[in-house]
Amino acid sequence: MVASSENPLEEKDLNAEFLPGENKDSTPHSPPNAEPSLEFTKQNSPESPPASQPVLDSIPETAELSKEPAVESNVEKEAKKKKPKLLNKFDQTIKSEINAAEKLRKKGKVEESLRAFEALVQKFPQSPRCRYGKAQAEDDLAEKMRSNEMLLKAVNTYREASELPDTPPDLIKATLKRRADRQQFLGRTRGSLATLEKLVQIFPEDISLKNNLGVAYLLLGDNKSAKRIYEEVLAGAPHDGFAKVHYGFILKSENKIAESIPYLREGLESGEPGTDDGRFYFHLGDALQRTGDKSAYDWYEVGHRRGHFASVWQRSLYNVPGLRAQPWWTVEETGYTDLVKALERNWLTIRDEALSVLDGSSGQFLPEDENLREKGDWGQFTLWQQGRKNPSACRSVPKTCAFLERYTEATSCKRGQIKFSVMQSGTHVWPHTGPTNCRLRMHLGLIIPPTGCRIRCTNQTKEWEEGKVLIFDDSFEHEVWQEAESFRLIFIVDVWHPELSQSQRQTLSPI
Incomplete structure (x- = not known):
């Protein structure tokens, strides 16, 4: 799923490249009727840390990281104040009919809701909100049926809704964001990338969209384009934690170890959504180790306390819970x-x-x-x-x-x-x-x-x-x-x- 400001992996140690921006609880996303392509559950921590665990002189003051961004841009503050406007003038006149169909969807009566929205689309083919409601109902039904075919219908209907005349900007944004998300869910990474590129063209000031676009480039292995995107974000929003951790990862993948450290560290310290990921703790610690900085183990401890690592020593991320954990075996x-x-x-x-x-x-x-x-x-x-x-x-x-x-x-x-x-x-x-x-x-x-x-x-x-x-x-x-x-x-x-x-x-x- 496309990360929000919120290959099959080859056999590689975790110091090798990874796909940032994916959330453990949802990565990698597979179609609804398929098994996940890779188990990504957290290992249960031992009841007590191993006796060999390093002694920590101190824990970073950032150990209890806030879930809220340390600094909010004016754009983000303004976005919180505004309620999305999803109805154009015509849709305002049929608001009661739209609400009735939407009420069915929210009650979980997905089939009835879809029939209602289909009837509305047939009756009002130029209504963006009716088309969007139909896409949402198809999306919900795909989840219920675990059907890729139904989800593809939703993806196409989201596109139709975004392309109708007089579609409100907020509705275009909501429609295309969900379309990109569902395309990524289906494994259509390049299609998702194209949708995100379109979104950024339409809404160039939206930082979260650029952050998501950067992740899409990374998922395709296009680190050069991702780096360009995050440089643009940080030029306009130098405190953006999501951009910082991803930019730090890119620098580390380029073996610019010392340069990567402040971006990874400050990104984690921000506590912004999408930054509390074990792989960022892992790579920050690794970079610190390679520069001889013993605070690496402090960050591993924070990652452990956050539930990303089984212990300071045991830092694998692709785990089955509850397995016996010890370094040496007879x-x-x-x-x-x-x-x-x-x-x-x-x-x-x-x-x-x-x-x-x-x-x-x-x-x-x-x-x-x-x-x-x-x-x-x-x-x-x-x-x-x-x-x-x-x-x-x-x-x-x-x-x-x-x-x-x-x-x-x-x-x-x-x-x-x-x-x-x-x-x-x-x-x-x-x-x-x-x-x-x-x-x-x-x-x-x-x-x-x-x-x-x-x-x-x-x-x-x-x-x-x-x-x-x-x-x-x-x-x-x-x-x-x-x-x-x-x-x-x-x-x-x-x-x-x-x-x-x-x-x-x-x-x-x-x-």
């Missing part, structure tokens, strides 16, 4: 003993196949592309992603893939990957978290230098061993250092969180 705790034993028993075969690819000229190890490295060289070679096998990759390591086929807890994990990871000397991976609490991550050591390679998850640091498996929950903050004199090679196997039911594993959408 083999016995996972219940995946057979898989771990098989990995450790076959580690030399897995290593040799990986080395044959690494030593070749095929270029199958690709550079990490999520901007997680502070420095260094980190390559990955993926066999399974989102529960889908890569046949071409598996032809290069046939024995590894053949034995993995027996372990569906890994190969069917739609919220994970199976891949080789090679890291050269001098590499540091920023503290980061994975996107979901629905998986656990296994690391099998293949080539591990004697010293200099380590991984921290929360406040516990471990080292890999050749032929041994480490298991951790990557929804918790983790960080990697490779300070050895030679490369490090591991095999990464993501598995379903053991507490997920078979039904959940089948119905959860991919990440």
Whole structure:
């Protein structure tokens, strides 16, 4: 749904790009009769924070953020005073008939209301308000029937209402805003964008419309256009919190880390609708961490108190509530003993196949592309992603893939990957978290230098061993250092969180 001043995601850590402006409780919107394309529920917080949770020297004074904007523009104040004028002169003369049909709609008698508005449209085809009422009734009926076909009718009727002669400006605005919203709901992102562009052309002084247009550009991956829109908004309304957080996100996606911080921070401090989103807390904290500012954990704490994060440490956003949450796991705790034993028993075969690819000229190890490295060289070679096998990759390591086929807890994990990871000397991976609490991550050591390679998850640091498996929950903050004199090679196997039911594993959408 288009955010108001109020892809399927690939497997990416949360430091990678996201689609801002979507609200957790409604994102991503699917047609009424479809399953949501991605579960976006908040994980239940543990009854008490983990013992390893960082000690906070202080919480920002903004911790209890106001729900109201800190500063209201004159335009916004004026808009609150004015009641929308939805009737033109002619519609004033048939107001009683319109009200009768509208009363049916508000009472939930949607079919009767639609019949009444259809009769009014037939009787008064040039009435914008009657046409708008018909669109609203179709919209309500689509929700009741969970029908895309009916919703498409509403989308078309909204357009008709906006294009009739003598349609009041307030009605044009209401009609096209709802049309853009419903188009986005149906997945017609470009159509929604076109409607919003039209709205901004008609009402160039309406900041909220420009903010929504910026989100529409972001949803299409057009950050350049979104950036231009938010620069326009901030030039005229420098205190607009919604524009600030989105502009800050764009700057961060451009790796302008220090520049992004004041926009993200001031946007969150504004408390304006559309700013209280876990992803903005996440990216502000990440930016602060990368500049060495320990107040990052203060903001993570605020995000936790606001219900966006399970804890200061565990900051994944695509979660299933109530799953056991701990950073490190033993083999016995996972219940995946057979898989771990098989990995450790076959580690030399897995290593040799990986080395044959690494030593070749095929270029199958690709550079990490999520901007997680502070420095260094980190390559990955993926066999399974989102529960889908890569046949071409598996032809290069046939024995590894053949034995993995027996372990569906890994190969069917739609919220994970199976891949080789090679890291050269001098590499540091920023503290980061994975996107979901629905998986656990296994690391099998293949080539591990004697010293200099380590991984921290929360406040516990471990080292890999050749032929041994480490298991951790990557929804918790983790960080990697490779300070050895030679490369490090591991095999990464993501598995379903053991507490997920078979039904959940089948119905959860991919990440």
